[in-house]
Amino acid sequence: MKNGPLFFFGLFASLTFSFAGVVLFSNYQLGGLAPYYDDSEGKSFPERLPGVAARGQMVYRDLGCIACHTQQVRRPSFGNDQAQGWGDRQSVARDYIHQPYPQLGAARIGQDLTNLAGRKPSALDAEDLMKLLYLGQGAMPAYKFLFQDVKVSGQVPKTALKLTGKNAPSPSHAVVPTERAQVLVAYLLSLKTAYDYPESRPVVKTAAKAEGAHK
Amino acid sequence: MSTDSNDSTAIDIHSRGPLVLLLGSGVLWLVISGVLALIASIQLHTPTFFADCAWLTFGRAQALRETAFVYGWLANVGLALGLWIAVRLGGEAMRAGNWVVVGAVFWNLGVSLSLVGIAAGDAAGHTFFQIPSYAQPLLLIAYGAIGVAGVLAWTGRRHETGFASQWYVFAALFLFPWLFSVAQVTLVWLPVRGVLQGIVAGWFAQGIYSLWLAPLALACAYYLLPKISGRVLPAYQFAVFGFWTLIVVGCWTGGRHLIGGPAPAWIATVAIAACSLMVFHYFVVFLNFRSALGTKSSALYFTSFGLLAYLLSGLVEAVISLRGVALHAQFTFVEQAAQQLSLYGAVSMVFFGALYFAVPRLVGKSWASSFLAGGHVSLVTVGVVLLVVALTAAGFAQSQTMFGATQPAKFADVASATRPWLLVATAAQVALLLGNLMLLVNFAQTVAALVPFRAAGNPVSRPALKAVLS
Amino acid sequence: MSTPPSPQGDHRFDSAANGDAELLESHAKVAGKQTDEKGNFSLLPLGLIFGSSALIFWAAVYVTKFSGHYDPKMFDETAPPSTGVEVVAKVDPIVAGKKLYLSACVACHLPDGKGIAGVNPPLAGAEWVLGSEERLARIVIHGLKGPITVKGNQYNGAMPVFGKVPGSGYNWSDDKIAAVLTYIRQEWGNNGSAVSTELVAAIRTKEGGRKEWTAEELLQIP
Numbered sequence: 001m002k003n004g005p006l007f008f009f010g011l012f013a014s015l016t017f018s019f020a021g022v023v024l025f026s027n028y029q030l031g032g033l034a035p036y037y038d039d040s041e042g043k044s045f046p047e048r049l050p051g052v053a054a055r056g057q058m059v060y061r062d063l064g065c066i067a068c069h070t071q072q073v074r075r076p077s078f079g080n081d082q083a084q085g086w087g088d089r090q091s092v093a094r095d096y097i098h099q100p101y102p103q104l105g106a107a108r109i110g111q112d113l114t115n116l117a118g119r120k121p122s123a124l125d126a127e128d129l130m131k132l133l134y135l136g137q138g139a140m141p142a143y144k145f146l147f148q149d150v151k152v153s154g155q156v157p158k159t160a161l162k163l164t165g166k167n168a169p170s171p172s173h174a175v176v177p178t179e180r181a182q183v184l185v186a187y188l189l190s191l192k193t194a195y196d197y198p199e200s201r202p203v204v205k206t207a208a209k210a211e212g213a214h215k
Numbered sequence: 216m217s218t219d220s221n222d223s224t225a226i227d228i229h230s231r232g233p234l235v236l237l238l239g240s241g242v243l244w245l246v247i248s249g250v251l252a253l254i255a256s257i258q259l260h261t262p263t264f265f266a267d268c269a270w271l272t273f274g275r276a277q278a279l280r281e282t283a284f285v286y287g288w289l290a291n292v293g294l295a296l297g298l299w300i301a302v303r304l305g306g307e308a309m310r311a312g313n314w315v316v317v318g319a320v321f322w323n324l325g326v327s328l329s330l331v332g333i334a335a336g337d338a339a340g341h342t343f344f345q346i347p348s349y350a351q352p353l354l355l356i357a358y359g360a361i362g363v364a365g366v367l368a369w370t371g372r373r374h375e376t377g378f379a380s381q382w383y384v385f386a387a388l389f390l391f392p393w394l395f396s397v398a399q400v401t402l403v404w405l406p407v408r409g410v411l412q413g414i415v416a417g418w419f420a421q422g423i424y425s426l427w428l429a430p431l432a433l434a435c436a437y438y439l440l441p442k443i444s445g446r447v448l449p450a451y452q453f454a455v456f457g458f459w460t461l462i463v464v465g466c467w468t469g470g471r472h473l474i475g476g477p478a479p480a481w482i483a484t485v486a487i488a489a490c491s492l493m494v495f496h497y498f499v500v501f502l503n504f505r506s507a508l509g510t511k512s513s514a515l516y517f518t519s520f521g522l523l524a525y526l527l528s529g530l531v532e533a534v535i536s537l538r539g540v541a542l543h544a545q546f547t548f549v550e551q552a553a554q555q556l557s558l559y560g561a562v563s564m565v566f567f568g569a570l571y572f573a574v575p576r577l578v579g580k581s582w583a584s585s586f587l588a589g590g591h592v593s594l595v596t597v598g599v600v601l602l603v604v605a606l607t608a609a610g611f612a613q614s615q616t617m618f619g620a621t622q623p624a625k626f627a628d629v630a631s632a633t634r635p636w637l638l639v640a641t642a643a644q645v646a647l648l649l650g651n652l653m654l655l656v657n658f659a660q661t662v663a664a665l666v667p668f669r670a671a672g673n674p675v676s677r678p679a680l681k682a683v684l685s
Numbered sequence: 686m687s688t689p690p691s692p693q694g695d696h697r698f699d700s701a702a703n704g705d706a707e708l709l710e711s712h713a714k715v716a717g718k719q720t721d722e723k724g725n726f727s728l729l730p731l732g733l734i735f736g737s738s739a740l741i742f743w744a745a746v747y748v749t750k751f752s753g754h755y756d757p758k759m760f761d762e763t764a765p766p767s768t769g770v771e772v773v774a775k776v777d778p779i780v781a782g783k784k785l786y787l788s789a790c791v792a793c794h795l796p797d798g799k800g801i802a803g804v805n806p807p808l809a810g811a812e813w814v815l816g817s818e819e820r821l822a823r824i825v826i827h828g829l830k831g832p833i834t835v836k837g838n839q840y841n842g843a844m845p846v847f848g849k850v851p852g853s854g855y856n857w858s859d860d861k862i863a864a865v866l867t868y869i870r871q872e873w874g875n876n877g878s879a880v881s882t883e884l885v886a887a888i889r890t891k892e893g894g895r896k897e898w899t900a901e902e903l904l905q906i907p
Binding site for chain 2: 004017018021022029030075084101107108138144145
């Protein structure tokens with residue numbers, strides 16, 4: 001190569017180009033994204049995760065739940081995420097600003113969990129989720145290591161799972177969730193897209209076109 | 216001609232130690248990642264497999280497999296082959312070989328540490344970037360040590376002319392540290408906010424493929440095919456345009472994984488346009504190699520297979536990046552099939568080819584067993600084809616049952632629709648693992664001969680080698 | 686895909702037909718060569734130029750059409766060419782008004798808008814609600830004190846101050862007041878017209894901060 005320095009400068013410039021375009025520019029656009037203050041509600045959205053749920057996200061992350069579950073809903077006019085009951089609106093950048101490690105995910109071997117706790121008409125409650133984690137369901141494995149089989153002397157612990165049939169532990173035992181299971185469930189119960197930001201509403205095409213035509 | 220084609224033997228013997236170390240660890244990691252891939256693959260259709268083991272949840276097994284494959288197998292072998300080509304084309308014996316040895320040792324320690332960390336739940340959690348935070352600086356420093364030999368091969372080169380292989384090797388060697396350190400800073404040390412992590416991670420993962428792994432594979436292909444055929448590559452004068460298209464445009468295509476997601480629309484749009492522009496790169500590669508492909512020997516066969524898979528993967532990427540297609544392909548096994556096609560079908564296959572070509576020259580002796588090599592060829596071919604086909608079919612089934620539904624999909628239906636194909640994928644992983652075990656045994660046997668051979672203190676004069684080479 | 690090499694072939698060594706120096710030299714020669722020298726005009730460069738131009742053209746069209754105006758808050762690439770704020774759907778005043786009504790008004794006027802006899806007047810079917818927008822808006826902005834007759838019955842409660850005026854306990858913006866007024870004028874079988882934010886804003890600027898209205902004062906206003 002006769003032009004060594006030029007060659008390396010070209011390499012450097014090429015990577016700088018995409019770095020500036022993708023990383024720096026998007027950081028400039030979204031890095032300062034602020035919570036949205038709604039004065040009819042008198043508070044800002046998204047709300048911060050409660051401390052327990054934030055710890056639960058760490059459990060979600062370290063178990064690698066992201067390998068099967070996404071947390072991003074596509075807009076109702078793009079795909080059938082709405083019909084699946086995963087969410088009525090598009091996930092937007094603002095939904096994630098308080099999350100230290102957003103778990104967007106890239107595979108849907110299981111369901112999307114963005115709005116797990118806000119589903120209508122009825123979402124799973126803590127007890128359902130505990131049982132789901134303990135027993136598994138379909139392609140979802142059972143996470144038995146998140147639970148302890150304890151010997152009961154006297155009163156059954158409050159947190160013990162109410163298991164029946166062949167899953168029930170022996171009479172003198174109870175299945176109790178570990179702290180990890182508890183914070184994980186607290187996190188799953190915090191997964192809600194409660195608020196509709198201006199940018200998450202569908203774009204009105206016909207109206208805007210009609211307006212343009214009038215002018 | 217025989218003297219001319221063997222003029223590098225002295226150079227090869229000089230760089231034998233460091234490069235054999237890198238190649239050997241790479242092959243070992245390939246087998247380890249094969250075991251992990253098998254576990255993850257079984258878990259997909261039999262969720263109870265290792266379910267009670269927190270160290271091997273599906274998520275972690277998947278991250279382990281990916282890390283062992285990319286940073287264990289592809290990195291070790293890619294760096295070894297890249298340096299080998301750089302040194303050979305430079306025409307001077309390798310300098311700073313000791314640095315490479317030290318770097319290789321620490322790199323592999325770093326990868327081992329990463330795997331333990333991921334199994335314990337410390338994964339960083341992004342595609343191609345699962346390495347736990349504490350192992351990252353170690354890997355970067357180890358890479359630096361290995362890279363010294365690359366820098367010296369550049370500064371000390373004897374020929375002023377540059378060949379395509381050299382552009383690709385030096386681009387890969389030069390760009391990786393930058394990509395990797397940017398990812399470390401923006402994702403681990405000073406993490407960017409919210410969705411930006413997804414955007415940066417997409418950029419990085421694409422960079423790892425387009426600016427590091429693919430260039431290393433192309434360097435091997437541009438080196439091997441004309442060497443084996445003895446002919447000038449057709450339309451070689453356009454290779455330079457193909458090169459710069461990959462380097463300039465490649466990294467922009469990462470945003471295609473964010474289609475429909477919570478990243479601003481322009482990021483996906485630009486990525487889709489970039490995927491289309493990349494077709495030019497693939498076309499130039501096709502022009503350069505169209506008459507050089509063949510199946511006459513292991514090296515030629517693997518390299519040809521890899522190049523065809525590379526072209527196919529480029530087309531597939533351009534097609535599934537289109538929004539109308541992504542709508543159905545996104546989040547399904549089709550994405551995994553495309554990834555396996557690029558990483559296994561394209562890059563790994565070219566590396567296999569280069570491995571078959573390089574090891575006898577480095578060791579100074581033919582491969583120990585023709586049977587093992589032939590078995591490796593057949594099993595890996597069957598494995599890769601089956602794996603990609605099975606994952607694609609599973610993805611179609613998954614897309615149909617999940618994205619075709621107008622009401623909440625029953626995941627039991629999705630599981631039963633994909634199950635037969637996932638079983639085929641597991642069979643493919645078994646074939647790949649067996650094939651790669653054969654490679655490992657063959658490699659070990661071939662290299663084992665070095666030990667007494669070295670003690671004899673006269674590695675150059677091997678009558679057998681001369682006979683084969685001439 | 687092509688078949689693997691035949692089992693007879695030797696997998697143990699791949700011979701090279703070319704030395705490194707030779708390889709470099711022969712390719713360097715080609716790289717510097719003009720393809721149409723010797724009058725051998727080749728169509729390949731032309732084809733490549735056309736092909737790459739077509740790709741660049743397609744990419745440029747695609748990016749221009751689906752850029753979402755490079756707006757960080759635009760997630761729908763099919764957004765029509767106009768600024769992000771305008772194309773976003775407006776909040777339905779009935780929905781917003783109901784939310785507001787349920788958050789404050791409901792305590793006195795009750796969910797069915799019937800009020801409490803003698804204290805809080807009804808809103809459903811009330812002439813004060815369906816009549817002059819000017820009077821109605823003033824009641825909500827500044828509050829109301831003293832007796833008032835609604836639908837023939839006497840009431841004597843205290844309507845709090847809602848507007849963005851000094852002494853207000855709520856500080857509702859003009860569009861919130863407009864939304865809640867629109868809501869009460871169209872709920873429970875009421876069929877009044879919508880109240881605009883501009884009207885509320887105009888009244889608030891005109892009257893400024895003042896004490897609560899009385900029914901007599903309001904009746905002076907058209």
